[in-house]
Amino acid sequence: MLLELKIMKDSIVIIGGGIAGLEAAKQLLTLGYTPIIVEKSDHLGGHVAGWNRLFPDMAPAQEIVAKMIKDVEGANIFLETEIISSNKLGNTYIVNLSNGVTIRTKAILIATGFELFDAHKKEEYGYGIYNQVMTNQDLEKWFNTSVDSRIGGKEIRKIGFVHCVGSRDVKAGNSQCSKVCCVTAIKQAIEMKQEFPDAEIYCFYMDLRLFGKKYEDFYINAQKDYGIHFIRGRVSEVSENIEGRLLVKAEDTLSGKPLKVTLDLLVLMAGMVCNQDGSKMASMLRLETDSDGFLRSKDNVCNIVESNRHGIFYAGACTGTKTVPETISEARAAALMIHNYINE
Amino acid sequence: MAMNFGFKLCPSSALNLDKIDTSLYDKLVEMEPDARICMACGSCSATCTASQFSGMSVRKVLLDIQRGKEKEAAAMLRNCMLCGKCTMVCPRGINTRHLILSLCRIYDNKEEQK
Numbered sequence: 001m002l003l004e005l006k007i008m009k010d011s012i013v014i015i016g017g018g019i020a021g022l023e024a025a026k027q028l029l030t031l032g033y034t035p036i037i038v039e040k041s042d043h044l045g046g047h048v049a050g051w052n053r054l055f056p057d058m059a060p061a062q063e064i065v066a067k068m069i070k071d072v073e074g075a076n077i078f079l080e081t082e083i084i085s086s087n088k089l090g091n092t093y094i095v096n097l098s099n100g101v102t103i104r105t106k107a108i109l110i111a112t113g114f115e116l117f118d119a120h121k122k123e124e125y126g127y128g129i130y131n132q133v134m135t136n137q138d139l140e141k142w143f144n145t146s147v148d149s150r151i152g153g154k155e156i157r158k159i160g161f162v163h164c165v166g167s168r169d170v171k172a173g174n175s176q177c178s179k180v181c182c183v184t185a186i187k188q189a190i191e192m193k194q195e196f197p198d199a200e201i202y203c204f205y206m207d208l209r210l211f212g213k214k215y216e217d218f219y220i221n222a223q224k225d226y227g228i229h230f231i232r233g234r235v236s237e238v239s240e241n242i243e244g245r246l247l248v249k250a251e252d253t254l255s256g257k258p259l260k261v262t263l264d265l266l267v268l269m270a271g272m273v274c275n276q277d278g279s280k281m282a283s284m285l286r287l288e289t290d291s292d293g294f295l296r297s298k299d300n301v302c303n304i305v306e307s308n309r310h311g312i313f314y315a316g317a318c319t320g321t322k323t324v325p326e327t328i329s330e331a332r333a334a335a336l337m338i339h340n341y342i343n344e
Numbered sequence: 345m346a347m348n349f350g351f352k353l354c355p356s357s358a359l360n361l362d363k364i365d366t367s368l369y370d371k372l373v374e375m376e377p378d379a380r381i382c383m384a385c386g387s388c389s390a391t392c393t394a395s396q397f398s399g400m401s402v403r404k405v406l407l408d409i410q411r412g413k414e415k416e417a418a419a420m421l422r423n424c425m426l427c428g429k430c431t432m433v434c435p436r437g438i439n440t441r442h443l444i445l446s447l448c449r450i451y452d453n454k455e456e457q458k
């Protein structure tokens with residue numbers, strides 16, 4: 001009987017319950033498998049669960065995540081759980097979880113995502129030192145909750161956004177471009193202008209990398225409709241003055257002159273970097289990392305969702321910086337590759 | 345006679361965005377909203393016939409005005425022959441020739457008011 005066949009079908013272990021893991025689980029359910037999501041935190045949705053509105057169409061992140069969670073009702077979900085060991089026997093993996101459960105599976109999908117660069121490491125920007133400095137992640141949280149001591153209870157006349165924090169920074173250990181933060185900066189600059197219409201807003205950039213669908217339009221809108229100022233130059237130092245405002249220094253490289261400005265709020269575009277936890281787990285599974293620290297795909301052109309080991313697949317930001325639509329497409333691709341692999 | 349110390353003090357060339365006067369830029373944007381969408385690509389300057397002889401550059405004029413440097417911008421504008429080549433190449437579709445005329449008009453009004 002078809003129904004029975006469906007129930008009999010294999011379980012697939014998915015490590016990471018962000019949007020990559022959720023979307024893959026949904027597709028695997030449709031294909032008749034039993035996905036088991038192993039998520040180390042106490043909630044599903046990963047980073048996107050912490051965002052407010054998503055570029056390029058300002059879609060509400062909370063609703064998207066809620067729908068994705070609803071779509072995987074049939075899956076087994078273990079929260080606050082991690083893999084502690086795994087062995088390969090023939091063509092099956094025996095996976096031991098931290099909650100004592102052991103699973104036999106033919107395929108493992110890694111969807112452990114990324115980590116946000118720790119902005120404390122760029123001391124010259126004053127994160128954690130001055131109470132007017134926040135990250136892109138903190139600002140998304142403020143959009144969701146309206147609570148943050150760095151914004152509430154004071155006049156906001158001037159806001160700065162610093163691009164490439166911890167990205168394109170060999171000294172910080174990340175030579176790669178984090179890809180999503182130029183458009184995130186512009187999105188957040190527009191949102192802040194809507195919140196504080198009288199504020200002057202400055203984006204300090206090295207290059208503007210607006211590669212995706214409609215991203216350049218965001219840039220033009222930010223200039224034309226919101227009067228956001230774009231200053232080409234990397235912020236070199238930030239200090240607090242006696243009034244408790246921030247003095248920011250950069251070079252205005254277009255005029256070739258040093259530039260300074262006093263701000264009430266500075267938002268750091270911390271980049272997407274490889275997830276240390278994911279890398280540890282990967283080495284346990286004898287997977288390799290690529291030169292950028294992210295997990296190494298079989299190749300970076302035709303086989304991004306495949307690893308160098310039979311039966312282990314990838315989806316989403318664990319192999320590099322990805323947008324939400326890219327992550328979702330990869331999750332679908334990975335589900336299909338797993339299906340093909342099992343039916344080989 | 346002034347004392348010679350063997351060195352001179354130069355005024356700082358640093359730009360202080362807190363102190364610059366952007367009234368000219370604000371006026372320009374009112375008349376020519378597209379002044380805001382320049383992306384500093386430099387096509388206008390590269391194609392400008394006056395550029396190689398005089399350093400004329402629409403890009404620099406726009407930047408100077410944003411940075412409150414009215415005099416520098418005015419000096420540069422005098423070299424423009426209004427040929428319109430820059431308008432032809434601007435990828436953002438800014439009517440730069442029209443913009444230059446508007447800017448001249450603002451400068452003229454200022455002169456008259458004096």
Ligand SMILES: Cc1cc2nc3c(=O)[nH]c(=O)nc-3n(C[C@H](O)[C@H](O)[C@H](O)COP(=O)(O)OP(=O)(O)OC[C@H]3O[C@@H](n4cnc5c(N)ncnc54)[C@H](O)[C@@H]3O)c2cc1C
Pocket residue numbers: 015016017018019020021038039040041043044045046047048051053054055056081082083111112113114115116136137140180184270271272275277278281315316317318322323324325327
């Ligand atoms: C500030 C910011 C704003 C963004 N805004 C947008 C936007 O507007 N539009 C857009 O398209 N993209 C946006 N992005 C990109 C988007 O966040 C990513 O595309 C998306 O989060 C990738 O999803 P993921 O599931 O691969 O990874 P993640 O979201 O990182 O999820 C990974 C999950 O795996 C779990 N995990 C990690 N390690 C383990 C482990 N060892 N064991 C078990 N579980 C583990 C984590 O807890 C997490 O739940 C933004 C990114 C940033 C930094």
Ligand code: SF4
Pocket residue numbers: 163164165167168176177178179180181182183207208209269271
């Ligand atoms: S996307 Fe933009 S801000 Fe982010 S690292 Fe690349 S250039 Fe820098």
Ligand code: SF4
Pocket residue numbers: 388391392393394395400401402423424425426427428429430431440441
């Ligand atoms: S209109 Fe003026 S600025 Fe434009 S190309 Fe001609 S001379 Fe140069």
Ligand code: SF4
Pocket residue numbers: 381382383384385386387388389402403433434435436437438440
């Ligand atoms: S060609 Fe247009 S966009 Fe490019 S610098 Fe000149 S005015 Fe700006």
